[in-house]
Amino acid sequence: MRGATTNVCYNALDRHVENGDADRVAFYWEGNEPADDEVVTYGQLLERVRRCSNALRALGVRRGDPVAVYLPMIPELAVTVLACARIGAVHSVVFGGFSADALADRILDAKCEVIVTSDGFWRGNKLVHLKEIADHAVQECAEKDHTVRKVLVVRHLPRLKQHTGTNGATDGEQPAKKMEYDIEAAWSAGRDVWWTDAMKEAAPDCEPEWMDAEDPLFMLYTSGSTGKPKGVLHTTAGYMLYAATTFKYSFDYHPEDVYWCTADVGWITGHSYVVYGPLLNRATSVMFEGSPFYPNGERPWQIVDKYAVSKFYTAPTAIRALMRLGDELVTKYSRRSLKVLATVGEPINPEAWLWYHRVVGDARCAVVDTFWQTETGGHVITPLPGATPTKPGSACRPFFGVQPALLDEQGVEIHGPGEGYLVFRRPWPGIMRTVFGNHERFETTYFKKFNGSGAFPLTESGRSSVFPLTEFCAQIESALIEHPAVAEAAVVAVPHSIKGEAVYCFVTNKQGTEWSDQLKKDLILKVRERIGAFAAPDYLQSAPGLPKTRSGKIMRRVLRKIAVGDRQLGDVSTMADSTVIDTLFELRSVHL
Numbered sequence: 258m259r260g261a262t263t264n265v266c267y268n269a270l271d272r273h274v275e276n277g278d279a280d281r282v283a284f285y286w287e288g289n290e291p292a293d294d295e296v297v298t299y300g301q302l303l304e305r306v307r308r309c310s311n312a313l314r315a316l317g318v319r320r321g322d323p324v325a326v327y328l329p330m331i332p333e334l335a336v337t338v339l340a341c342a343r344i345g346a347v348h349s350v351v352f353g354g355f356s357a358d359a360l361a362d363r364i365l366d367a368k369c370e371v372i373v374t375s376d377g378f379w380r381g382n383k384l385v386h387l388k389e390i391a392d393h394a395v396q397e398c399a400e401k402d403h404t405v406r407k408v409l410v411v412r413h414l415p416r417l418k419q420h421t422g423t424n425g426a427t428d429g430e431q432p433a434k435k436m437e438y439d440i441e442a443a444w445s446a447g448r449d450v451w452w453t454d455a456m457k458e459a460a461p462d463c464e465p466e467w468m469d470a471e472d473p474l475f476m477l478y479t480s481g482s483t484g485k486p487k488g489v490l491h492t493t494a495g496y497m498l499y500a501a502t503t504f505k506y507s508f509d510y511h512p513e514d515v516y517w518c519t520a521d522v523g524w525i526t527g528h529s530y531v532v533y534g535p536l537l538n539r540a541t542s543v544m545f546e547g548s549p550f551y552p553n554g555e556r557p558w559q560i561v562d563k564y565a566v567s568k569f570y571t572a573p574t575a576i577r578a579l580m581r582l583g584d585e586l587v588t589k590y591s592r593r594s595l596k597v598l599a600t601v602g603e604p605i606n607p608e609a610w611l612w613y614h615r616v617v618g619d620a621r622c623a624v625v626d627t628f629w630q631t632e633t634g635g636h637v638i639t640p641l642p643g644a645t646p647t648k649p650g651s652a653c654r655p656f657f658g659v660q661p662a663l664l665d666e667q668g669v670e671i672h673g674p675g676e677g678y679l680v681f682r683r684p685w686p687g688i689m690r691t692v693f694g695n696h697e698r699f700e701t702t703y704f705k706k707f708n709g710s711g712a713f714p715l716t717e718s719g720r721s722s723v724f725p726l727t728e729f730c731a732q733i734e735s736a737l738i739e740h741p742a743v744a745e746a747a748v749v750a751v752p753h754s755i756k757g758e759a760v761y762c763f764v765t766n767k768q769g770t771e772w773s774d775q776l777k778k779d780l781i782l783k784v785r786e787r788i789g790a791f792a793a794p795d796y797l798q799s800a801p802g803l804p805k806t807r808s809g810k811i812m813r814r815v816l817r818k819i820a821v822g823d824r825q826l827g828d829v830s831t832m833a834d835s836t837v838i839d840t841l842f843e844l845r846s847v848h849l
């Protein structure tokens with residue numbers, strides 16, 4: 258209906274509370290320390306969101322204004338995101354693991370004048386002074402003539418203080434680290450505002466802003482696996498519908514479920530499947546602050562039993578890492594509540610898929626490999642649990658209304674198995690609407706390759722957007738990972754004077770195993786057996802660590818550069834640990 262209005266926050270909270278669900282649990286919040294937890298009902302969440310909405314308004318935030326959200330995985334993160342949606346402000350969540358530079362880039366790109374952050378957080382044994390990083394970012398912005406007017410600060414660390422020291426963590430180090438940064442001394446009066454003060458002063462009632470279907474809801478930067486992150490913009494009604502519907506069907510959601518998605522709200526997965534999708538469906542979720550490996554690798558399964566989690570959603574990189582720790586850590590927990598095991602973010606190699614299915618799910622749970630992107634807003638290719646026959650390593654079928662196709666370089670459709678560009682022939686409700694502040698980049702990135710230039714294509718059919726697919730390399734990776742000495746592998750194609758393209762493999766050994774010529778021979782054999790001689794690796798090198806984004810994805814574009822010996826790596830601001838790079842260059846020269 259033309260001219261109709263809505264509000265996503267109203268649909269995620271008020272609607273349920275008005276329908277008598279105020280006491281229903283929205284989040285079981287589980288802190289970094291196993292003893293640190295909190296239950297938040299729909300009624301409580303709505304109350305906090307209303308106050309936060311008024312607090313943001315008091316800081317001068319108006320409908321359409323961008324707000325940078327730089328918070329750990331604490332309830333206040335969901336509260337802030339929903340408060341923005343309530344008052345029509347456009348949230349730009351920046352993952353709490355990002356540096357001051359990365360935060361400053363994102364603040365500048367969107368011209369955010371208000372940031373919501375916290376004093377800091379613990380992730381495992383590591384203390385991160387978030388406010389200190391935010392201060393640096395604000396300073397960087399000032400040097401580039403952009404003023405951040407207000408910084409709203411959640412006090413989160415003191416509540417954890419009482420727990421540190423009880424977990425056998427490296428205590429000697431912690432108090433010393435705490436002293437490094439004195440938040441009170443660095444406080445900028447007039448700019449910095451404590452969250453509790455702002456909330457106390459805020460009125461408890463807050464009428465939502467009624468938004469047009471196409472009003473912006475949020476912007477979010479992509480992970481940076483393939484290049485400089487893009488500020489993806491999603492709008493109100495289509496995104497709301499798509500997040501809600503995909504959540505309901507991909508996870509076969511039922512009201513009695515307890516659902517847990519391990520993703521950080523700093524990524525699209527956290528937007529669609531920690532905050533919006535579950536709340537729009539009135540679901541009860543676990544929100545987890547910590548790391549799956551802290552205090553040890555049993556933590557995920559301990560949490561599954563603690564809350565009787567029935568639907569579990571995580572990333573292949575976590576599954577592979579947990580798999581490496583052995584089955585006993587999993588099997589000592591009951592896991593009887595589990596029904597659906599889902600994954601997202603990267604291709605899942607069949608060995609990890611089968612382990613997830615057989616060990617974690619006791620061979621009685623559906624495994625749901627969801628393929629999608631920041632750009633797509635929600636799942637675009639995914640099995641529906643119980644309805645779609647699954648195959649390890651395959652995301653199976655398009656979601657309702659999605660029309661994918663595989664095209665070759667010339668734009669000719671490839672039927673049957675092959676490698677090419679995954680494109681979508683028609684839009685769907687959750688598709689991104691633009692790259693924030695750069696509509697031209699949106700058109701050139703996604704629509705030009707196969708169609709020439711053109712107008713905004715949302716209402717036209719027959720247009721395609723470009724999403725590269727690297728199925729071939731993924732198959733070689735899975736073959737390599739099957740070898741008992743291999744923990745992880747990444748494969749890239751490099752130019753070759755005779756063959757055109759050659760296969761270059763980076764291989765991480767499992768602990769206790771070693772790189773050797775024999776291993777190289779075995780791996781080549783393995784690939785020949787599994788896929789065929791044509792796919793046999795041309796180059797194999799040992800990789801004690803792989804370059805990954807902070808969301809845990811292997812940065813194959815960086816590996817492509819290393820493979821050809823090119824030190825111009827491009828944008829590496831989203832890389833989690835850049836020290837692996839030098840080692841990889843060194844080992845390259847040793848091995849080649």
Ligand code: ATP
Pocket residue numbers: 479480481482483484485486487524525600601602603604605626627628629630631632652724810
């Ligand atoms: P950038 O676009 O900045 O390079 P990115 O593509 O990693 O980064 P995201 O939007 O977070 O940023 O991730 C989407 C990408 O993740 C997809 O394009 C795809 O490569 C990969 N992906 C997500 N889910 C799956 C899946 N189930 N199977 C295979 N790949 C997946």
Ligand code: MG
Pocket residue numbers: 479483630
């Ligand atoms: Mg991408």
